[in-house]
Amino acid sequence: MNTIFPLKHCILFCLFLISQFVYAQLDDFNFSVSTTDESCAGNGSISMTVTGTTSGASISYILFLYPDTDTPIAQTSADTFSNLGGGSYLVQAIQTLGEL
Known part of the structure; x- marks a missing residue:
């Protein structure tokens, strides 16, 4: 009796199940920002709100200063970027689950 054959199927099935969890889609979420213009040099801020997350x-946020949208100037998991000077900014929100 060959017991390796059923074991091979069990391993393949387990790998299939793991691959289904790794590529799972997270829920879409709503993301909004509000700004506070600077009244003195470098005291502006951007506040972020998200709803509907998995x-x-x-959620982590990445901040870019236009026109450079390739190199972030800050990153946080808090809901505010503070001490900002005047300018045009891009905020990117990233939702993660676990260590993936």
Whole structure:
């Protein structure tokens, strides 16, 4: 009796199940920002709000100063970027679940 054959199928099935969890899609979420213009040099801020995230997921924010949208100037998991000077900014929100 060859017991390796059923074991091979079990391993393939387990790998298939794992691959389904790795490529799971997270829920879409709503993202909004509000700004506070600077009244003195470097005291402007951008506040972010998200709703509808996947349960247990975390949100991180990445800040870019236009026109350079390739190199971030700040990153946070808090909901505010502070001490900003005048300018045009891009905020990117990223939802992650677990260590992936």
